Every structure is written in structure tokens, then in C-alpha cells.
Amino acid sequence: MAVLIREHTTVHRGQGPTITRQRRRAFLILALPAVILYTIFFVGPTLASFWVSLHAWDGVTEMRWRGLDNFTLLFEDEVFLAAFRNTLAILLAGGLLVFMLSFALLLGMRAMAGRRFARSVVFFPNIIAPIVLSVLWGFLFSTDGLVNAALGGVGLDAPNWLGDHLFLVIFLGLIWTNTGFYVTILMAATDRIPRYFYEAAELDGAGPLQQFRHITMPLSWDVVSTAAVIWTISSLKVFDFIYAFGGTSNDLPPIHTWNTAVFIYGQTFGGRVPAYSFGYASASAVITLVSVIVFVLLLRRVMRRDPIQF
The missing domain is CATH 1.20.5 (Single alpha-helices involved in coiled-coils or other helix-helix interfaces)
Known part of the structure; x- marks a missing residue:
């Protein structure tokens, strides 16, 4: 044996x-x-x-070595700096508003009878092409659009939204188009939380906000942190929605609405002088990529928590 x-x-x-x-x-x-x-x-x-990015190149002729000169010129370029500020505004302020609205809608739909239908309605903009969404959003804020009609109906002056306030319109449009996506993600995360946690909290006298703070957020934190990373990456490379508001085959959107993605396109194929500056545009692309990596690493570090088993 x-x-x-x-x-x-x-x-x-x-x-x-x-x-x-x-x-x-x-x-x-x-x-x-x-x-x-x-x-x-x-x-x-x-x-x-x-x-x-380390060369001067028009895509056809021979490359000429420039070293870090392209990066030095970028930080002296007012157009690039303004585009980078717009990108940061979309990332930080836009992200804050998107998640605040997402959680507010989540709390509101939790008590609704037709929450699945409401989630479908909120998610609807995500199944439409961004070009179509930008056109619809532009109609709402046009001179004869619904927004100006509503303001006129309550006796307020209607501003020229698609003029000096164009970036604000684009910013609000990005919030509108993205909120439904994050509502769906967060709702999927909260649906997995056992219902008896909330029932026990209600017996202890906890209100909706207390339940959200002490139950919903801690138990869905892993999904929230992942959604924040997704927003960070996507917000830094927005292009089509912004371009559709003012860009044509021969023209670019107004410079004050540019982000870094539109700047890269404008510096290569969009006709910004000097056009076809592939080296200069590549330098801005490298800076954008480094920014994505830095922000994602910082976000992961700030939002790092031990997972809660339930």
C-alpha cells in the first residue's frame, strides 16, 4: 500500500x-x-x-530634426494653451457635473415605477451619432430655438448662444450626451447591492441621502472609480461633437471652442497656418497622451480603496 x-x-x-x-x-x-x-x-x-514630434515634417518631404523645439513652441502658442484649458474644463468641471447629475438621476429613478423605461430614455443619446446630436443641440440653442423661446416666454433676453457662448453650449451638450451612459453604469452597480441593506437602514431611520452616503457609494465604489477613469480618457479626446458645431470641409470651429483633439486636427489637415505640420501636431498629441496617463494614475491613486465584500 x-x-x-x-x-x-x-x-x-x-x-x-x-x-x-x-x-x-x-x-x-x-x-x-x-x-x-x-x-x-x-x-x-x-x-x-x-x-x-521631434522633427519638422509636412508628411511628404524629408524630416528635419528639431529636438524638443516643437514642445517649447507649444507652450508659447496661445491657441494650444487655450485648447488645453478647454480640455481641462471638460475633464474636471464636466466630470463633476456628469457624475452629480448621474447620481441625482439615480436617486430619482430609484423610487420610480418605470425605472427601466426612464433609464432607456436617459441612455437614448448614446445610441445616436455624435454628429446628429450636435445638430439637434444646435437647433435647441439657435436664434429661433426652443431655449430662446422658453427664455422669451418668461420675459428674459435671449443671448446669442451660438456666438460668444458657443463653448458653453458645446460644454452643456457634452454633459447631456454623456450623462445617460454613466447613469446606466452606476445603476448596474447599485442593482447588485442587496435590498435588505436599504431595508435595515430604513428601519434605523436613515433617509435617502444617508443611504446613498453609507450604502450606495461604499458598495459601488469600484464601479464609480472605473467610470471616472472612462470619463477621464474619453473627455480628453472629444472631437466630433465639437467639430460638428462649426467645422466644415474648408473651415474649423471658432478657435475659442477648440480642445487639444481639434487643435491636432487643425494643425495637420484643418488648414491652420502652417498647415500639414505633422511634427508640431504630433508634439501636441504626445502631450495629450501624457496628460491622460498622469490624470488616470492620479485618479486611481486618489480613489483607491479596499473592496468591500457583500
Whole structure:
């Protein structure tokens, strides 16, 4: 009997490393296509963009080495600095408003009978192309639009929204189009919280805000932090919604509405003088990428919490 046990143990121990090597080999084989595609379509272009940012290049003639001059000129370019400020405004102020509205709608829909229908209505802008949404949003704020009609109905002067206030209109439009997406994410996170937590809180006399603070937020914090990262990445690369408000095939939106994505396009294909400045535009793209990485790392550090098991 002891001999059989020793033989069984020997065979089992002999198969352990073999099985481990087989699993590693299978993992590498399955992961290899994704790694190759990621390298071709992300790592390669990123490194190429960084290399181009160190040169003066119009996309046709031979590159001329400039070193860090493109980056130095960017921080002296008032248009780029204004575009970067607009990008930060969308990221910080826009993110704050999006999540405040998302949580407010979440609390409001929790007590509604048709909460699933309400969630579908709120999510509706996310199934429409951003170009179409920008056109609809522009109609609302046009001279004869619904917003001015409402202001006139209560005796207020209707400003020229699509003139000096165009960036504000774009900013509010981005809030409107993105809120439904984050409401859906947060609602999915709160739906997994057991109902008896809220019932026990109600028995203890806790109101909706106290339940939100002590139950909803702690138990859905992992999803909230992930949603914040998604907003950080997406807000720093908004292009189509802004471009659709003033851009045409021969013209760009007004400069005071630009963010860094529109600046990059304008500096390459959009006709901003000097046009086709691929090196200069690549430098701004590198700065945008570094900004995304820095903000995501800071956000993950600030929002890091131990997960709560329930």
C-alpha cells in the first residue's frame, strides 16, 4: 500500500510542472494575437508619433530634426494653451457635473415605477451619432430655438448662444450626451447591492441621502472609480461633437471652442497656418497622451480603496 502511495505521489509530482508549462504555453498562444494587434495599432503608432514630434515634417518631404523645439513652441502658442484649458474644463468641471447629475438621476429613478423605461430614455443619446446630436443641440440653442423661446416666454433676453457662448453650449451638450451612459453604469452597480441593506437602514431611520452616503457609494465604489477613469480618457479626446458645431470641409470651429483633439486636427489637415505640420501636431498629441496617463494614475491613486465584500 505504501509503495502504491509513493508511486501515485511521484506521478502526480512529475505531472505538475508539465501541466504548468502547458498552461503557460496555451496562455501565450491565446494572448499572442492580441499582443500583436496591440503592438501594431497602438504601441507602434505611439512610438512613431513621439519620433515625428521631434522633427519638422509636412508628411511628404524629408524630416528635419528639431529636438524638443516643437514642445517649447507649444507652450508659447496661445491657441494650444487655450485648447488645453478647454480640455481641462471638460475633464474636471464636466466630470463633476456628469457624475452629480448621474447620481441625482439615480436617486430619482430609484423610487420610480418605470425605472427601466426612464433609464432607456436617459441612455437614448448614446445610441445616436455624435454628429446628429450636435445638430439637434444646435437647433435647441439657435436664434429661433426652443431655449430662446422658453427664455422669451418668461420675459428674459435671449443671448446669442451660438456666438460668444458657443463653448458653453458645446460644454452643456457634452454633459447631456454623456450623462445617460454613466447613469446606466452606476445603476448596474447599485442593482447588485442587496435590498435588505436599504431595508435595515430604513428601519434605523436613515433617509435617502444617508443611504446613498453609507450604502450606495461604499458598495459601488469600484464601479464609480472605473467610470471616472472612462470619463477621464474619453473627455480628453472629444472631437466630433465639437467639430460638428462649426467645422466644415474648408473651415474649423471658432478657435475659442477648440480642445487639444481639434487643435491636432487643425494643425495637420484643418488648414491652420502652417498647415500639414505633422511634427508640431504630433508634439501636441504626445502631450495629450501624457496628460491622460498622469490624470488616470492620479485618479486611481486618489480613489483607491479596499473592496468591500457583500
